[in-house]
Amino acid sequence: MSGVSLKPRAALEARVDLSGLTPAVACATSLRELEHLAVPYGATSVPLGELFFIEGAPEGVLLIEIGDERLDGVGAGMAGGELIVDGRVGAWAGRGMSGGVLRISGDAGDFLGAEMSGGRIELAGNAGAHAGGASSGSRRGMSDGVLKIAGSAGERAGARQRGGLILIGGDAGAGLATGMIAGTISVAGSVGTLAGRGMKRGTLLVNALPELPAGFADTGTHDLVALRLLARRVPDLAATLKDVTQARRLVGDTLMGGQGEVLVV
Amino acid sequence: MILNGVEIRDTFAEAFPMVGTRLIVTADTPDWALTAGRVTTGFATSVIGCGCEAGIERVLAPQDTPDGRPGVSLLIFAMDFGSLKKVVPLRLGQCVLTCPTTACYAGVEGGKRVPLAKTIRYFADGHQISKKLAGKRFWRLPVMEGEFVCDEDTGSVEGVGGGNFLILARSRGQALHAAEQAVAAMGQVPGIILPFPGGVVRSGSKVGSKYKALFASTNDAYCPTLRGAVPSQLPPEVGSVMEIVIDGVSFEAVAEATRVGIEAVCAVGTEGGVVAIDAGNYGGNLGPFHFKLREIMSAGAGSAGGVA
The missing domain is CATH 3.30.70.520 (Alpha-Beta Plaits)
Known part of the structure; x- marks a missing residue:
């Protein structure tokens, strides 16, 4: 067992679905077997070796040397190990992952980390719509783990999220945390319209008061001990909440009987 | 010793x-x-x-x-x-x-x-x-x-409860002073507490009583006012006894606290009116943890304040 590195032979001409190819699967399979592994490619399927040069890599690591926006489902379902993409990825990256680390140095398409239940995703670029959300027809989005987006997130990030932590270094698009059930989202940049609509519980940490739906009630500014605890217990929030003791707390979406909160720190 | x-x-x-x-x-x-x-x-x-x-x-x-x-x-x-x-x-x-x-x-x-x-x-x-x-x-x-x-x-x-030692001193004031020194020193040992008031018990108990309803009663063998009237553990010069009870998260923590406490009492010494250190037990058949005073003190004797 060792690591695997994939390097595209040429630019992809159709979408490739890499969703069963987790680090655990790749590392447990011989390079020769991997070359013959059939992967969905456009409307057909082709052996992996036809699309990529397959080589060894450090133990437990699956490396995709040149990313492509047509690579879908990268790291989907992974439960451990490390998957590194040098470049961008398509939709459904890290979908339903339950453990391990997925690092992407470029942008990601829609549904990044959708319904993930553990592990950690670190995206250096921007994410498409529905980051950490629920897939179409699904009742629950991300339930645990950390989804860290250094850039901005598209529409409806954290939709129906029910746990875990989403960190957005840039701006968040419209409909952030729509129907959020629980969990935490921290946004360093601006927040689009209709954030928190239908929110049941959960926390949105923001720097400035966004334009919120009518169902949010302003409870005023409070000294919250929980902020000091979060700053120390959650390393990912340490910088955001350093020396923060007070927050303006808006509760909603009260029109839906929700008790979620937007904390302006 | x-x-x-x-x-x-x-x-x-x-x-x-x-x-x-x-x-x-x-x-x-x-x-x-x-x-x-x-x-x-x-x-x-x-x-x-x-x-x-x-x-x-x-x-x-x-x-x-x-x-x-x-x-x-x-x-x-x-x-x-x-x-x-x-x-x-x-x-x-x-x-x-x-x-x-x-x-x-x-x-x-x-x-x-x-x-x-x-x-x-x-x-x-x-x-x-x-x-x-x-x-x-x-x-x-x-x-x-x-x-x-x-x-x-x-x-x-899974911790240990009821580690203890008794301070036998010439007077009440001297027994209390020695106990206070022990409590202060033992406060520095991690993983233990001294649950009694200020860390000190002035009414240590023995198992059983002449009254059927009670299963513990005053430890008469260490009561100075009963010396001579009951079988006593106290020599004539002892006028007061204080007990220190220790609960800890492990045997080692309680043993270390016992050592530190006794060391502090011995530092007070005879000039401070301390006569002897004793300990409470039930013959060794009830509790699985035994803290042998002399073993504990000889293990740490190198660092003892005043070894005679």
């Missing part, structure tokens, strides 16, 4: 297994943290009457607490896990929740889980907020003062 003129009697303290847990209580000021600690560990001297034995393990600086505020670390011990699960939420709900500015966190990671906010969160009547991050869940309970923050639960340890 004689240390600085003080006789270390050839006997042992007999101790019992107990189940314990640690709570970290913080507050806006050190005073309020200490108030919460004292109240929460109040009426918890002996399991016989109080249901648990509890005390303040140590005072914590802001940088050592989960929320960066001043705090105290509390240890609570009970005879079995079932009792511990009952007494901890009761004390948490009545003494920490109610105390201004406090928050309460788990102080033990491993072991069986003792419920904290898991039980008392219902006080918030549906307005409680849960957060699970970095693998730990905590709760926020809206209260009149603001918000009470509390971890979901804490771990537990």
